[in-house]
Amino acid sequence: MKVESVRGMRDILPEEAPRWQKLEQEIRAAFALYGYGEIRVPLVERAELFSRGVGEETEVVEKQMYVFPDRKGLPLALRPEATASVVRAYIEHGLHATGDLAKLYYLGPMFRYEKPQLGRQRQFHQYGVEAIGSLDPALDAEVMDVAAYLMEKLGLDRKRLTLRLNTIGCRKDREPYREALRRHFLPQQADLCPDCRRRLEENPLRILDCKQPQCQSAIAAAPKSLDHVCEACREHFTQVQEFVQALGIRYTLDPTLVRGLDYYTRTVFELCAEDLGAQDALLGGGRYDDLVELLGGPPAPAVGFAGGMERLVLVLSGQGAPPGAAEPALEVYLVPIGSDAKREGAKLLASLRRHGISADTDYMGRSLRKTMQIAGRSARYAAILGPDELARGEIKLKDLASGEEKAIGLAQFTADPHTFIG
Numbered sequence: 001m002k003v004e005s006v007r008g009m010r011d012i013l014p015e016e017a018p019r020w021q022k023l024e025q026e027i028r029a030a031f032a033l034y035g036y037g038e039i040r041v042p043l044v045e046r047a048e049l050f051s052r053g054v055g056e057e058t059e060v061v062e063k064q065m066y067v068f069p070d071r072k073g074l075p076l077a078l079r080p081e082a083t084a085s086v087v088r089a090y091i092e093h094g095l096h097a098t099g100d101l102a103k104l105y106y107l108g109p110m111f112r113y114e115k116p117q118l119g120r121q122r123q124f125h126q127y128g129v130e131a132i133g134s135l136d137p138a139l140d141a142e143v144m145d146v147a148a149y150l151m152e153k154l155g156l157d158r159k160r161l162t163l164r165l166n167t168i169g170c171r172k173d174r175e176p177y178r179e180a181l182r183r184h185f186l187p188q189q190a191d192l193c194p195d196c197r198r199r200l201e202e203n204p205l206r207i208l209d210c211k212q213p214q215c216q217s218a219i220a221a222a223p224k225s226l227d228h229v230c231e232a233c234r235e236h237f238t239q240v241q242e243f244v245q246a247l248g249i250r251y252t253l254d255p256t257l258v259r260g261l262d263y264y265t266r267t268v269f270e271l272c273a274e275d276l277g278a279q280d281a282l283l284g285g286g287r288y289d290d291l292v293e294l295l296g297g298p299p300a301p302a303v304g305f306a307g308g309m310e311r312l313v314l315v316l317s318g319q320g321a322p323p324g325a326a327e328p329a330l331e332v333y334l335v336p337i338g339s340d341a342k343r344e345g346a347k348l349l350a351s352l353r354r355h356g357i358s359a360d361t362d363y364m365g366r367s368l369r370k371t372m373q374i375a376g377r378s379a380r381y382a383a384i385l386g387p388d389e390l391a392r393g394e395i396k397l398k399d400l401a402s403g404e405e406k407a408i409g410l411a412q413f414t415a416d417p418h419t420f421i422g
C-alpha cells in the first residue's frame with residue numbers, strides 16, 4: 001500500500017530547493033547585517049509553553065496546535081511558532097545576564113492544524129527576529145526596517161506591499177479596551193458571524209480581524225485601540241512612527257490590526273502583499289513586553305516579527321523571478337567508455353570533488369548517446385574517457401555550451417583541474 005504525505009505538509013523537491021536555499025541565504029545575510037545571531041530551538045516543546053505564552057484562548061493554541069503525550073504522558077507540542085521557544089531559551093540560558101539586548105533570529109518549520117489552501121499549510125516555514133531587552137521605540141522601527149530591507153533585497157515590488165501599523169497598548173489598557181469593544185458589539189451581536197458572536201464572549205479583540213462581510217460595518221465603527229491606550233503607550237507609538245518615517249518606510253495606520261497571539265503589547269504590524277489573495281500577510285510582528293516575565297524570566301520588553309517562507313516563494317514566483325536552478329547544476333559530467341575507463345573515471349571523479357569541482361557520472365548503464373544528452377542538460381563540461389584516450393593517458397574535455405573540445409593529459413587534469421575549468 002502506498003503511504004502518502006500528511007495533508008497540509010509538503011515535500012520541497014530538488015528542483016525547488018535552489019530557490020529555497022537562495023531565500024534562506026538572503027534572509028540570513030539580512031539578519032546578520034542588522035546584528036542578529038541565529039538561535040536554533042527544538043521543534044518539540046512542552047505544550048504549556050504555548051498555552052501560557054501564546055495564550056490559552058487563541059485559535060493557534062485552542063484549535064491548531066499538535067499536542068500529544070510522550071511515552072511518560074508529558075504533554076508535548078509541535079511548535080506552532082517560535083517566539084515562545086526563543087524566549088524560553090533566553091530565560092533558560094540566562095541570555096539576559098549580559099545586561100545587553102539579545103538579538104536573535106531563527107528559520108525553520110512550524111506546525112498548525114489549519115485548513116490547507118494556497119499559502120496556508122500545516123507544516124510551513126517561518127523566518128523571524130526577536131530583539132529582547134529594550135523598550136526603545138527606535139528598536140520597533142529597526143525591526144520593521146530589517147523586514148523592509150529583506151523585501152527590497154529579494155526584489156519585491158514596493159508598490160505592491162503594504163505595511164499596516166497599530167498599537168494595542170499595554171496589559172493594563174487591554175481590559176478597558178475589551179470592555180469598550182464588548183459595549184460596542186453587544187447591541188449588534190445578531191448581525192455578527194457565529195465565530196464573532198463567540199469571540200464577543202471570549203476575546204472581542206479577535207472580532208476586529210474577522211474577514212466575514214457581514215461583520216465589516218460593525219468593525220469599521222468599532223472603538224479604536226489608539227483612543228483607549230494610556231499616555232505612555234500613546235507616546236511610544238508616536239515615537240515609533242517618527243522613527244519609521246525617518247527610515248523612509250511607507251505604512252498605513254490600521255486601527256483594526258490586532259494579531260492572533262495574546263502576547264502582543266503596544267506596537268503591532270503586518271506586511272501584506274497584493275499578489276497573495278486571501279492569505280495576504282507576508283509577515284507580522286510587534287512588541288511583547290510581558291512575555292519574558294510571564295514565562296518566568298526577568299522583566300525584559302521585546303519586539304520581533306515572523307514571516308512565512310511559502311508566501312515569499314509564492315510572491316516571488318508571481319513576479320516572474322527566475323527560478324534558482326537556471327544554471328547547470330554540475331561543472332563536469334564524466335562519460336567513461338568501457339570498464340577500464342570506468343575505474344580510472346571513478347578516481348578522476350573523486351579527485352575533481354576534492355578540488356571543489358562538482359562532478360557526476362552515469363550509474364544507470366545508459367548508452368553513450370543518452371549519457372551525452374544527460375551531460376548536456378546537467379553540466380558545463382563533459383569529460384570523455386574512452387579506450388583511445390586511456391591508451392594515450394588523456395581525457396577529452398568538451399565545453400557543452402560551445403561544443404569546443406580539447407585533449408588534456410589525464411595526470412595533469414587530475415592534479416590541477418582548475419586550470420582547465422574556467
Ligand code: AMP
Nearest residue numbers: 119120121124281282283284306307308
Ligand atoms: P503568525 O505567527 O501567525 O504571526 O504568522 C506570521 C507569518 O507566518 C504570516 O504572516 C504568514 O506569512 C506565515 N504563516 C502563518 N501561518 C501559516 C500557515 N499555516 N501556512 C503558511 N504560512 C503561515
